Amino acid sequence: MTSALARRDDIAEALALVPPAVDERELVKAARTIATKIAAPNAADVDENARFPSETFAALKEAGLLGIMVPQALGGQGASVACVSEICAALAQACASSGMIYAMHQIKMSSLTVHCLDSEWHRGFMRACAEEQLLLASATTEGGGVGGDMRQSICGVQRDGDMFDLAKDGCLISYGAYADAILITARRTPDAPASDQVMAVMRADQYRLEKTGAWNTMGMRGTCSDNFFFSGRAPAEQIIPLAFADISAQSMLPYAHLLWASVWYGIASDAVARSEAFVRAEARKRPGATPPSALRLAELLTLQQRFKALVVAGIDRYERAKDDADELTSIGFGVAMNAIKISASQSAGEIVNAAFLICGIMGYRNDSPYSLARPMRDALSAPIMINNDRILGNVSNLLAVYKHDASLLR
Amino acid sequence: MKTTIRDILAKHGRLPAPVGGLSDDDDLHAAGLTSFGSVEVMMALEEAFGIEFPDRMLNRRNFSSISAIEQAVMTVQAEEAA
Incomplete structure (x- = not known):
């Protein structure tokens, strides 16, 4: 690093x-x-x-x-x-x-x-x-057709003197039941446009969560991303002064995509490590002969290197842009961070998938030390965690004016 | 120029409230200008003024108010004339 x-x-x-x-x-x-x-x-x-x-x-x-x-x-x-x-x-x-x-x-x-x-x-x-x-959790999604589009809210902040009330229906809150505080989005006022949002910090003793749906998925099962009806009341000073649009563009977008990409890189690393262990064990069974799976492993390492370069370049770009609000809210920066999300989410599945050819039946089994079952199921969440098609759709909306920057080091 | 900008905002900005109710310095994002709406506005501005906004100018601040848009258009016009 x-x-x-x-x-x-x-x-x-x-x-x-x-x-x-x-x-x-x-x-x-x-x-x-x-x-x-x-x-x-x-x-x-x-x-x-x-x-x-x-x-x-x-x-x-x-x-x-x-x-x-x-x-x-x-x-x-x-x-x-x-x-x-x-x-x-x-x-x-x-x-x-x-x-x-x-x-x-x-x-x-x-x-x-x-x-x-x-x-x-x-x-x-x-x-x-x-x-x-x-431990902080997030309530940025909502029912009522908003779904995963976190830049739209139906619910609004109800001000009452120095206090505010907020009720949000149908939101998926990962580890919501285990969090010490939740950062929740809503319209600035109930009458504000759906995209004019604020984000408030609410501590666990200031809200009530009513579980409306349980998280039962193929992978990423431990995130416990249950659905809840959220209702709470807190002092208005707990609302973050900056508009959520700015928070979303300037810190959430890069942090989310870089940290998610890092998680997916970790899943891919797990699959690579299992493949390496498998090839080492094969090599020890027949000293003097390179196992056939070693060639596939060599190929897999090139994919992993490409993935690593993607994430590191993204981190580097954020580090250089982080003190420049204009750069952080530029279309070019957003396109780059979205490209990292898409590419990283695809790489994770691609790498775990390729590892199956190396570990073979031992990777396919649930009970072997080389099992790739859990990494595969976990990796499959990546393209749909903010659906890649939604992201590509958002990027495609910008292409009527966007011109990419051809420089290598920006 | 502000009149043209206001016309473009009214036609392409997809704002929930009439543009006439906004002052030149009101925050357009707070008034409901979405990223999709701003792209439509950028496109119409490029068309109306015969300019192309370079990549580095396509940021939130340059399209945050009618005055900011005017400033951005003038900057590009000056650069293209130079």
Whole structure:
């Protein structure tokens, strides 16, 4: 991973109290240990029972890894997107659901760390995230025909003096029942246009979740992405001041697509590692002869390298654009991040699929150490997690004016 | 130029409320301009003024108000004339 320095927030600099940059390698090392020692041995059970990976998240909380994106001045480590991506990949290699939950949590955290440094209430909340290691979930989808189009809301914020009420029907909230707080979108007012949205932070004691549907899927079973009727009441200062359109374009889009891509990279890495182990075992059975599957493995490694380059280039582009609002809201940046999502989601399935030719029947079995069943089922979620066709459709809407930038290094 | 921009917004912007009710500096995104609507507006602006917005100008700020659009059109016109 790149040696990106921890982000130093303005306030700390103003007070000349910039602590030494956190060694992000230590954070990644701690995550890898949790991935290997806790997430991996529980992954099969999480998958089989479609249950929340509670042991893994207890360990991540214990190690302080949930609050690492919080700026140092607010008690966190100001971890970079590169660091968080690496942790997502490490967790996903052991348990894809754990990696995805961690990614979704940090995507929510990015809305706070990128846009809420000037908001008193949200600064306090970020401190709490670091101190109490709060797990954040997202309620951006809605029933009533809105579905997964998170840039439209039906429900609106009902203001009542200094308080607001919010009720949202039919929203899918991943690990909603296990979250300490939910970031929820709604129209700015009940009468506002569907796309004029805000996002509010609500703590678990400020809302009620009524489960209306259970998550029973092929893969990513541990994310527990149940459907809920959400209703809550909280002080109006908990509404993020910036329009959701800006949050969506400037931080959610890049964080979501880069962290998801990192999770899918982790799933692909799991399949590659199983294939490598299979080929090594074959080689040891017949010393002096290269196993036929080694050629396929050589080919698989080129696919994995291509995937890695895609994600790393995306991280690099975000790092260079992150302080430039015009660049972050440009069509070109959006097209690039969407291209990363599409390409990464396809690569994950392609790589796991190719691994079957290497591991053969041992990959197809559910009970072999080379089983590719869970990675395959998990990888199949990638193209439909925000459907690739929806994304391509959104991009195609821009092509009447968009001209791609031909430079290699932008 | 602002009149032309207002006409284009009314015709292509897909705004839920009449453009006449907006001041030159009102936030068009808050008024309901979606990304799809803004692309339609960009296309109509390119057509009406005979210009092409370069990639780096296709961002949210340049299309955030009637004044901002006017500024963006003038910038491209100046660049194309240079």
